[in-house]
Amino acid sequence: GAVVSQHPSRVICKSGTSVKIECRSLDFQATTMFWYRQFPKQSLMLMATSNEGSKATYEQGVEKDKFLINHASLTLSTLTVTSAHPEDSSFYICSARDQVPGQGETQYFGPGTRLLVL
Amino acid sequence: QKEVEQDPGPLSVPEGAIVSLNCTYSNSAFQYFMWYRQYSRKGPELLMYTYSSGNKEDGRFTAQVDKSSKYISLFIRDSQPSDSATYLCAIFSGNTGKLIFGQGTTLQVKP
Numbered sequence: 001g002a003v004v005s006q007h008p009s010r011v012i013c014k015s016g017t018s019v020k021i022e023c024r025s026l027d028f029q030a031t032t033m034f035w036y037r038q039f040p041k042q043s044l045m046l047m048a049t050s051n052e053g054s055k056a057t058y059e060q061g062v063e064k065d066k067f068l069i070n071h072a073s074l075t076l077s078t079l080t081v082t083s084a085h086p087e088d089s090s091f092y093i094c095s096a097r098d099q100v101p102g103q104g105e106t107q108y109f110g111p112g113t114r115l116l117v118l
Numbered sequence: 119q120k121e122v123e124q125d126p127g128p129l130s131v132p133e134g135a136i137v138s139l140n141c142t143y144s145n146s147a148f149q150y151f152m153w154y155r156q157y158s159r160k161g162p163e164l165l166m167y168t169y170s171s172g173n174k175e176d177g178r179f180t181a182q183v184d185k186s187s188k189y190i191s192l193f194i195r196d197s198q199p200s201d202s203a204t205y206l207c208a209i210f211s212g213n214t215g216k217l218i219f220g221q222g223t224t225l226q227v228k229p
Contacts, residue, residue: 006161034216043206043219044162093161095217104150104169105210107217109161 002028004096006110013084014118021079021113023094029074030096034107035067038091050077084117091115119144124207124220133229137194141207141220144188148218150210151183153192156222157203165205166192197227 003026013019023033031052036044048069049057056069066088068080077096081088091114095107124141131137139153150169154162166181168174174181182191190209194201207220 004161032215043221046216049216091159106150106152106164106167107208108164109154112159112161114159 002098002108004108004110006094006113008113010114012116015085016083019081019084021092023077023110025075025096028098032097033077034095035079036093086117089115089117121145122209122218122220125223126221128224130226131197133227135197137197139192139205139223141190142188143209148209149212151190152208153181154206154208155203162206199227199229202226
């Protein structure tokens with residue numbers, strides 16, 4: 001299957017700092033990527049849809065000024081958590097949409113980034 | 119009613135057992151059906167993908183879709199301790215362009 005990488009895998013930062021997480025599709029081009037957040041023992045919660053060359057679409061309740069998304073190329077999307085606070089501590093996972101002609105589409109997920117804000 | 123319902127478990131089985139994981143969905147317009155496996159502190163890994171009713175087999179895994187009943191299943195044969203993980207069903211909605219996930223079922227396979 002297709003491979004999606006995320007960097008960093010884990011980050012610890014002080015309250016008030018900004019953290020950037022990178023998501024890359026390694027062996028396919030992804031015009032659309034997604035950012036999810038996952039709390040312990042819960043399913044994934046979609047935060048935003050990242051489209052290459054255009055503004056991200058945020059889900060209801062997700063602050064776009066808090067979670068900045070940039071999709072500068074067909075293989076890279078970044079999520080920046082600005083002025084992070086302890087309540088932003090979570091597991092952030094990206095995915096990339098892969099479209100297969102005649103077979104539809106699916107999403108491949110990155111390994112996730114664990115953010116801890118002290 | 120949630121769009122996708124999945125029993126969260128936990129489900130505990132002995133090694134070698136056949137495991138059945140299930141999800142129901144409410145919208146008959148849903149098109150593509152997926153099963154992901156997620157180990158603790160890792161991203162979900164795509165296991166199975168199908169877009170039509172019927173069975174699809176890949177090694178020890180069989181995905182089954184019944185669109186008339188809006189029911190999808192994942193069967194794991196000869197389960198192994200390494201299969202212990204959370205299994206998420208996911209359905210692609212063409213209307214929204216998004217995946218809709220079930221709650222995930224936690225599976226433990228005991229040696």
